[in-house]
Every structure is written in C-alpha cells, then in structure tokens.
Amino acid sequence: MAPKKTGQTMVYASPPSILGTASVVGPREGQGPLAGWFDVVKPDRLLGQKSWEMAEVKMVEEAVDLALTKAGVSRSHLDFLLAGDLLNQIIAASFAARTVDRPYFGLYGACATIAEAMALGAALVDGGFATNVCAVSSSHHDTAERQYRFPTEFGAQRPPTAQWTATAAGAVVIGPPGVGKLCLTHATVGRVVDSGLKNPFDMGSAMAPAAVDTIAAHFRDTGRDPEAYDLVVTGDLAAVGQPLAADLLRKQGLNLDGRFVDSGMMIYDETQDAHAGGSGCGCSASVFAGYLAKNLAAGKFKRILLVATGALHSPTTYQQGESIPCVAHAVVVERVV
Amino acid sequence: MKADKGSSESYERLVRKRGPKPPYLRNAVWAFVTGGAICAVGQLFLGWFLARGLPLREATAPASAVMIALGATLTGLGVYDELGKRAGMGAALPITGFANSIVSPAMEYRREGLVLGVGARLFTIAGPVIVYAVAAALVMTLLRLAVVGVRGG
Numbered sequence: 001m002a003p004k005k006t007g008q009t010m011v012y013a014s015p016p017s018i019l020g021t022a023s024v025v026g027p028r029e030g031q032g033p034l035a036g037w038f039d040v041v042k043p044d045r046l047l048g049q050k051s052w053e054m055a056e057v058k059m060v061e062e063a064v065d066l067a068l069t070k071a072g073v074s075r076s077h078l079d080f081l082l083a084g085d086l087l088n089q090i091i092a093a094s095f096a097a098r099t100v101d102r103p104y105f106g107l108y109g110a111c112a113t114i115a116e117a118m119a120l121g122a123a124l125v126d127g128g129f130a131t132n133v134c135a136v137s138s139s140h141h142d143t144a145e146r147q148y149r150f151p152t153e154f155g156a157q158r159p160p161t162a163q164w165t166a167t168a169a170g171a172v173v174i175g176p177p178g179v180g181k182l183c184l185t186h187a188t189v190g191r192v193v194d195s196g197l198k199n200p201f202d203m204g205s206a207m208a209p210a211a212v213d214t215i216a217a218h219f220r221d222t223g224r225d226p227e228a229y230d231l232v233v234t235g236d237l238a239a240v241g242q243p244l245a246a247d248l249l250r251k252q253g254l255n256l257d258g259r260f261v262d263s264g265m266m267i268y269d270e271t272q273d274a275h276a277g278g279s280g281c282g283c284s285a286s287v288f289a290g291y292l293a294k295n296l297a298a299g300k301f302k303r304i305l306l307v308a309t310g311a312l313h314s315p316t317t318y319q320q321g322e323s324i325p326c327v328a329h330a331v332v333v334e335r336v337v
Numbered sequence: 338m339k340a341d342k343g344s345s346e347s348y349e350r351l352v353r354k355r356g357p358k359p360p361y362l363r364n365a366v367w368a369f370v371t372g373g374a375i376c377a378v379g380q381l382f383l384g385w386f387l388a389r390g391l392p393l394r395e396a397t398a399p400a401s402a403v404m405i406a407l408g409a410t411l412t413g414l415g416v417y418d419e420l421g422k423r424a425g426m427g428a429a430l431p432i433t434g435f436a437n438s439i440v441s442p443a444m445e446y447r448r449e450g451l452v453l454g455v456g457a458r459l460f461t462i463a464g465p466v467i468v469y470a471v472a473a474a475l476v477m478t479l480l481r482l483a484v485v486g487v488r489g490g
Contacts, residue, residue: 151445153418155412157423158422191338195344197352205352
C-alpha cells in the first residue's frame with residue numbers, strides 16, 4: 001500500500017468525494033465579478049439579525065444547510081461539522097454548530113480555515129471515522145472591522161495595500177469515494193511562516209511566503225509539475241501579495257504563469273473600492289464553493305490546487321509590536337470523470 | 338518558522354520597493370478641499386452667532402457645538418465614514434471628525450449595552466487624543482510658567 005503521507009502532504013488512499021458545496025455572500029460580493037456563481041446573495045449585511053455577529057452565524061447556518069441539501073445528506077446523517085471563522089473564540093462557527101446540532105470540530109487557521117477543514121474532513125472520511133462531514137468557514141466585513149480595526153462608521157483612510165474582508169460563507173460536504181463528480185486527493189499542511197512583517201494593513205505581503213512554502217512543499221512531496229494543475233488558487237494574497245508569491249516561486253524554480261490566480265483578486269473588481277482585494281475566511285471558501293467547484297463539475301477545470309492562506313496575528317499581538325505569523329494549507333480537488 | 342533578522346529585513350525592503358504607493362496628491366487635494374469646506378461652514382455659523390450679537394469669545398462655543406452636531410448627524414447617516422475614507426486628515430482634524438470618532442463607537446458598541454458597550458468604549462478612538470491633549474496642555478502651561486512667570490496677559 002502506498003504511504004498515506006509524504007513530507008507535509010497527506011495522500012488519500014480512496015479519495016473522498018465532494019457531495020455538495022454552497023456559498024452565501026453579502027451584497028458587495030453579490031455585485032462582484034463572481035456574482036452569478038454564488039448560491040445565495042443577501043441584499044443587506046445584517047440579514048435581519050440584531051448584530052453583525054448573528055448575521056455571520058446566520059450565513060454559516062444557511063451555507064451548511066444548503067450544502068447538505070445539495071449533497072442529499074440530512075443533518076442527522078452528518079457525522080462531523082468542521083468549522084471556523086475569524087472572530088474571537090470562533091463564535092460564528094460555534095453558534096452555527098449549536099443550530100446544526102452535530103458533533104463539531106472548531107478550527108482556527110484564519111483565512112486558511114476552509115482548506116484546513118477540508119483536509120481534516122477528507123482525512124476523517126478516508127480514515128474510516130466518518131461517512132459524511134461538512135467543512136465550512138465564514139467571514140463578515142463588519143464583524144472583522146470592529147474586532148481588528150475600527151467601528152464601521154469611523155472615517156478612517158485605508159492604504160492601497162489594505163484588503164476588504166469579504167462577507168461570505170462557503171460550505172463543502174465531503175463523503176464516501178466514488179459518489180460525487182469531484183474528489184479530494186491530497187492535502188499539504190502548511191508550517192507557520194513568519195517573514196517578520198508587522199503591517200496589518202498589508203497582509204498579502206505577510207502571507208505570500210507562507211503560500212510559497214506550502215506550494216513548494218506540495219510540488220516537492222507529490223513530484224508533480226505545475227502542468228498537472230489547471231489552476232493554483234491562493235486564498236487571499238490579493239493584488240499586492242499574489243505577484244510577490246509568483247516571483248518567490250519562480251526563484252524556487254516553480255513557474256505557475258497562466259495558472260496562478262487568487263480568490264481575493266477574483267471576488268471584487270477594481271471599481272468596488274476593495275483596495276488590494278478581498279480577504280477573510282469566507283473569501284476563499286465562497287470562491288471555492290461557488291465559482292471553482294461549479295467549474296470543476298462543469299468540466300472547465302480538471303484539477304486544481306486550492307491554497308488557502310491565513311494571517312495568524314491578533315490586535316493584541318500587533319499592538320505589542322509582534323510580527324505576523326502566517327500559514328497556508330493546500331488541497332487538491334479534481335473531477336472524477 | 339520565524340525568519341532571521343537578515344532575511345526579514347531584505348524581505349521588508351522587497352515589499353516596500355514593490356508595494357503600491359498611496360495616491361499622495363489625490364489624498365492631499367481631497368483633504369485640502371474637504372477640510373477647507375468644513376472650516377468654511379464653521380466660519381459661516383460663527384459669523385451668524387456674531388451677527389446675533391454674541392462677542393467673539395462666546396460665539397466660538399455655540400459654533401463648535403453646531404459643527405459637532407453636524408459631524409454626529411453625518412456619522413449617524415453613514416456619510417462621514419465615506420468622507421473620511423477619501424479626505425483622511427481633512428475630515429479627521431476638524432471638530433466634526435472628533436464627533437465622528439465618538440459617535441461611531443457609540444453606534445458600534447450600542448449592542449453590548451449602555452454601560453459595557455457605549456459607556457466603556459465611547460472613547461476608544463478619541464481617548465488617546467484627549468489624554469495627550471491634556472498632557473500637552475499641562476507641559477505647555479508649565480513651560481510658560483517657567484519662562485514668563487505667573488504674570489502675563
């Protein structure tokens with residue numbers, strides 16, 4: 001039997017299927033270039049709730065329920081929920097898990113959470129510990145602003161390197177092999193890489209070396225060439241970090257030209273005042289659950305490497321002058337037929 | 338893995354060299370026009386209070402109060418953050434910006450209640466400004482005392 005792990009990469013012996021995906025986004029994301037690919041576009045950011053936080057919880061609940069419906073899996077047949085978000089004590093994930101009412105793993109990998117959840121979920125299925133699991137992550141612009149930056153109505157000027165936290169949630173239901181059109185074959189688990197940058201308004205540059213580290217490890221571990229992938233999609237390096245990562249990879253002999261994209265650059269266009277682009281756990285999650293999964297299923301892409309990237313600082317650490325540790329996790333998603 | 342000092346510094350240089358520069362000129366023009374316009378409105382109100390017969394010393398207080406109310410209202414209407422985003426210091430420096438810095442946390446943290454929300458976090462942004470303004474005033478007063486003594490006009 002082939003080894004189930006090489007280096008940092010897990011190799012699923014019987015690749016678990018992706019049974020269904022769902023994306024729920026806010027109004028700004030619903031006006032962006034990927035508008036048509038999201039399942040649900042909310043007309044306002046409060047979703048009829050009394051706080052931003054409860055609005056985010058609502059998005060997670062909706063994304064999970066819709067993904068389960070599309071997968072044809074009832075809540076009672078869900079073995080584990082793997083969820084995370086950006087908020088202190090990952091409340092959006094945990095409060096939604098209260099509603100979903102199934103065994104729950106709460107995860108934190110900042111904006112890398114969706115890949116972390118998918119990697120672990122597929123391992124649970126491949127390891128025989130579960131039949132169906134759901135991986136979900138979310139972010140909300142206003143919950144993130146009040147936690148990391150300023151009150152929403154405060155008139156602060158943002159530098160051009162700043163990114164816009166997406167109001168979005170993406171859920172992925174993973175189940176037994178051979179059932180769905182898509183499957184998960186590998187996951188490369190990232191190390192925490194700290195390049196020493198301290199500017200929380202330039203997270204793309206801080207995360208780029210972490211993305212490079214994980215991507216390089218993936219190609220080293222699998223022995224594949226970049227040509228094996230139709231797309232290598234980073235999480236949210238955005239317009240500043242993504243070209244930087246491309247250059248750093250080229251220096252390591254990995255040329256991803258023509259197949260290297262970033263979900264932070266895909267979710268908004270230049271007229272949407274998002275500065276460098278999107279960010280947040282919901283950004284890569286909704287872009288995967290919406291645009292990428294649907295195009296994989298439709299046959300536009302055969303195989304992609306999703307590299308979700310997260311900055312692991314907190315307001316406390318940057319106020320205390322610490323640098324920003326970052327992580328990137330990668331999963332390989334391919335079409336079965 | 339944490340980068341050593343050398344590689345961390347060389348990466349920081351690379352990032353700084355490649356990163357986009359803020360549109361300094363556009364920001365400055367926005368700040369100049371917006372800040373100027375806010376002050377012109379303030380001047381109009383001051384003139385109005387003066388015309389009503391208040392002496393200059395007393396007319397500045399109600400004129401400031403009107404500007405604070407204006408800043409607070411524009412914050413409540415969701416206009417001031419849009420203005421601040423473009424005009425930067427042009428919107429932050431006038432007293433309307435000070436109102437924005439107090440009203441925006443009041444709105445944001447209202448959901449945590451009147452005591453632990455609004456009460457405790459009202460001065461999240463304005464607090465440091467007040468603390469250091471008072472401290473600076475104290476230092477300047479002491480300096481003045483040392484230089485000109487207790488007399489003076």
